[in-house]
Amino acid sequence: MKLKNIITLSLMIASMYTFAQDNNGFTRLPNQVQYKIYTPNNGAKIKLNDVITFNFTQKTDKDSVLFSSFTAGRPVTIAVQPSQNITDLMYFFPLLSEKDSALVKIPADSLFADSSMQRPAFFPKGSTLQFVIRIDKVQSMEQAMAAQQRLMDSLKTAEVNTLNKYIADNKLNPTKTASGLMYIITQPSVKSKPVAGDTVLVNYTGRTLEGKVFDSSIESNAKQAGLEQPGRTYEPISLTLGEGQVIKGWEEGLLLLNEGSRSTFLIPSDLAYGPRGAGADIKPFSSLIFDIELVKVKPAKKAQTATPAAKPAATKKPAATKKPAAKKTTTPVKKAPVKK
Known part of the structure; x- marks a missing residue:
């Protein structure tokens, strides 16, 4: 990882902790995202390039569920990378440890800042998109690759x-x-x-x-x-x-x-x-x-090979003759062009 990315991430995380909790126990981040960690653990915090496996429920602030990996039975496994947008949660994962559970509230207004985007009725102004997250497993990239190889080997053997x-x-x-x-x-x-x-x-x-x-x-x-x-x-x-x-x-x-x-x-x-x-x-x-x-x-059609034209037989060079005198009445005739 580049030193610049490490410094940027460290400063971002440090600034996150400077925000005081509100009356409901939520902490507000610089990007206006609010979060509450329900089950804090004392394990090592998630780092960039760690591979995390987690389950989540995505819902509105009226508790209407949009998607749940818990229900689908398909946890998500991803490598933690620098955040690209407010919904990827990459800026939030480094605050968590393995087995942590949390609630994250993302301002819906930030999702539809572009006026060309159509805003659903269930995300009115001032509402939030919410994620309930549970971190099931944290691995280094090397551990994750080794585990994946063991899984593939076992499936192939089976x-x-x-x-x-x-x-x-x-x-x-x-x-x-x-x-x-x-x-x-x-x-x-x-x-x-x-x-x-x-x-x-x-x-x-x-x-x-x-x-x-x-x-x-x-x-x-x-x-x-x-x-x-x-x-x-x-x-x-x-x-x-x-x-x-x-x-x-x-x-x-x-x-x-x-x-x-x-x-x-x-x-x-x-x-x-x-x-x-x-x-x-x-x-x-x-x-x-x-x-x-x-x-x-x-059968495939085979391309026909062109047969080379036979070379003309060699002829003797005609003997030199005396050039006849030109007639004044003779009109010069153009020769037909020879194809090369």
């Missing part, structure tokens, strides 16, 4: 164990590639295989290891699974291999299939949607199953 159990329970014998992709040919074909740059038509149904169908290009499969895909045209999808249009497991697996063949792909998360997941059905670190039919391969 994924591998779950996939292996699925294979064992279903008595499967897939072929495994160096990348970790596993596949089973369910309908072989002797037709040609695609190569990068080819366009392929593919029918598919995708499902989780728990059996949840999340996507299908086949109408009967989608209806059987109760999958709602409004406006979906049920037909093979078209994609060009090697252009990153699909997940890595598909890119690799489709190159292994012959036109007209069918296969089941078992795709680990690092060849699919990884630690982020996708949508409500594909959770982070989820291995996926795809039933694939390679309907058609359309």
